[in-house]
Every structure is written in C-alpha cells, then in structure tokens.
Amino acid sequence: xxxxxxxxxxxxxxxxxxxxxxxxxxxxxxxxxxxxxxxxxxxxxxxxxxxxxxxxxxxxxxxxxxxxxxxxxxxxxxxxxxxxxxxxxxxxxxxxxxxxxxxxxxxxxxxxxxxxxxxxxxxxxxxxxxxxxxxxxxxxxxxxxxxxxxxxxxxxxxxxxxxxxxxxxxxxxxxxxxxxxxxxxxxxxxxxxxxxxxxxxxxxxxxxxxxxxxxxxxxxxxxxxxxxxxxxxxxxxxxxxxxxxxxxxxxxxxxxxxxxxxxxxxxxxxxxxxxxxxxxxxxxxxxxxxxxxxxxxxx
Numbered sequence: 001x002x003x004x005x006x007x008x009x010x011x012x013x014x015x016x017x018x019x020x021x022x023x024x025x026x027x028x029x030x031x032x033x034x035x036x037x038x039x040x041x042x043x044x045x046x047x048x049x050x051x052x053x054x055x056x057x058x059x060x061x062x063x064x065x066x067x068x069x070x071x072x073x074x075x076x077x078x079x080x081x082x083x084x085x086x087x088x089x090x091x092x093x094x095x096x097x098x099x100x101x102x103x104x105x106x107x108x109x110x111x112x113x114x115x116x117x118x119x120x121x122x123x124x125x126x127x128x129x130x131x132x133x134x135x136x137x138x139x140x141x142x143x144x145x146x147x148x149x150x151x152x153x154x155x156x157x158x159x160x161x162x163x164x165x166x167x168x169x170x171x172x173x174x175x176x177x178x179x180x181x182x183x184x185x186x187x188x189x190x191x192x193x194x195x196x197x198x199x200x201x202x203x204x205x206x207x208x209x210x211x212x213x214x215x216x217x218x219x220x221x222x223x224x225x226x227x228x229x230x231x232x233x234x235x236x237x238x239x240x241x242x243x244x245x246x247x248x249x250x251x252x253x254x255x256x257x258x259x260x261x262x263x264x265x266x267x268x269x270x271x272x273x274x275x276x277x278x279x280x281x282x283x284x285x286x287x288x289x290x291x292x293x294x295x296x297x298x299x
Contacts, residue, residue, distance in 0.1 A: 212244070
C-alpha cells in the first residue's frame with residue numbers, strides 16, 4: 001500500500017492549530033495571564049517566573065512550531081531539484097520527519113497543557129520530581145534520535161563524509177553538547193551553578209570540529225553546506241580548509257575569554273562567536289566560488 005505523505009503533513013498542521021481550538025473552548029475559564037516560562041528554584045522546584053496572556057502564549061509557540069516545521073520540511077522539498085540530492089535525502093528523511101513531529105508536538109502541547117491547568121481541568125505538576133522526569137525524558141529522546149541519525153548516515157552513505165575516527169569524535173561531541181541543556185536544568189535544582197558549562201562546551205566543540213573540518217568530503221548532511229560549496233568540489237575543499245582554521249581559532253579564543261566575562265556576557269559572547277565564524281566561512285565560500293567562476297566562465 002502506498003504511503004500517504006500528505007496525510008501525515010495534514011495531521012501535523014492540525015496539531016499546530018490545536019492550541020487555538022483549546023483556547024476558544026476554554027476562553028471563559030482562563031485567567032488574564034498564564035505561566036510562559038519556568039526556572040528551577042534553589043529548593044529544586046520548577047517555578048513560574050514569567051507570564052503572558054493565553055492567546056499571546058499560543059501565538060508565540062505557534063510561530064515557533066511553524067518555523068520548526070518549515071526548517072525540517074524545506075530540505076526535503078529541495079531534494080526534488082535534482083536526482084543526486086533526492087537520493088541522499090532518502091537516508092535522512094525519516095529522521096527529519098521524526099524530529100519535526102517531536103518539536104511541533106512539544107511546542108503545541110505546552111500552551112494546551114498550561115491552559116488546561118489554568119482553567120482547572122487538570123492538576124498541575126509540582127515539585128522536583130516533575131522537573132527531573134521532564135529532563136530525563138528529553139535527554140533520552142534526544143540521544144536516541146542523535147544515535148540513530150549519525151549511525152544511519154554513516155552506514156548508508158556511499159561516500160563517507162569523514163573517516164570513522166573523526167566521525168565518532170564529532171558524533172560523541174554532539175551528544176555531549178546537546179545533552180548539556182537537560183543535564184544543567186536538572187543539576188540547577190541541586191544548587192550547582194552551571195551557567196558557564198553550556199557555552200564553554202560549545203566553544204570546545206567548535207575548536208574540535210575546526211580541527212577535523214579540513215578532511216570533510218563533499219556531502220549534503222555534514223560540514224559547511226552553502227549553495228556554493230555544494231555546487232563545486234574545489235569550493236567545498238578550500239572553504240573547509242579555511243573554515244576549519246576559523247572554527248578552531250574562534251572556539252579556542254571563545255573558551256579563553258569565557259573565563260574573563262560574566263555569566264550574562266558569556267551567552268552574548270557565544271552568539272557573537274557563532275555568528276562571526278558562520279559569516280566568515282559563508283562569505284569565503286561565496287568569494288572563492290565567484291573567483292573560480294570568473295576563471296572558468298563555462299563552469
């Protein structure tokens with residue numbers, strides 16, 4: 001039986017619209033504001049520290065769900081442009097769809113849950129147990145997704161993006177960096193100050209990736225994938241040589257400066273390093289592509 005792909009997309013779109021339906025049904029029972037953000041107190045309990053009107057929370061998270069939906073859908077649609085990208089995308093399509101489902105359902109479920117609690121339809125979860133359970137669930141699901149994704153891409157790729165050892169290093173580093181968020185959330189309830197850990201792990205990860213980037217072979221899933229690197233193998237290789245140096249320097253300097261700035265400044269530093277290194281590598285790939293095009297107009 002042929003799979004109805006459109007039906008799966010329609011179900012996701014209906015899931016994104018569900019919070020608006022719940023809001024319409026519970027509007028008369030909802031207070032003026034409901035919790036929109038939580039943090040962990042010193043006692044290890046989740047406490048609301050920010051509030052929004054119910055419709056405002058629904059709208060903000062709906063926008064986030066739409067962005068996530070498009071980000072996971074556009075790569076699949078772009079694979080229709082040529083045969084090679086379509087063949088490569090077949091490997092990652094199930095994981096992109098699964099990730100899309102998790103993000104959309106999560107972002108759509110938050111306002112539904114908050115409105116049901118605020119209207120008294122269901123009891124609110126309280127105490128440290130709720131925080132630990134949610135953190136553990138996110139941690140487990142995230143790592144299962146990453147493991148299956150990295151394993152499948154390496155196993156099914158005709159031309160491996162990296163040799164086995166560097167690939168495993170980046171694979172393990174991705175698990176470590178993305179797992180730090182849920183772990184920090186749980187440890188914060190025990191009084192640990194983990195504000196610096198996440199940015200510092202990101203800086204170390206950038207430096208490690210930069211040190212391995214020069215050897216990445218052309219592929220559609222891993223590396224500096226700009227329209228210009230994907231069009232020309234020479235542009236890909238030269239961009240990754242320069243990009244590897246840029247990422248290594250950016251990650252190393254970011255880690256060094258992370259010990260000299262405050263916790264709030266550290267997050268701005270992390271965003272600055274990521275943004276600048278991305279702009280430099282993307283700009284260089286365009287520069288090299290234009291240079292090669294001028295030298296070989298028939299390319």
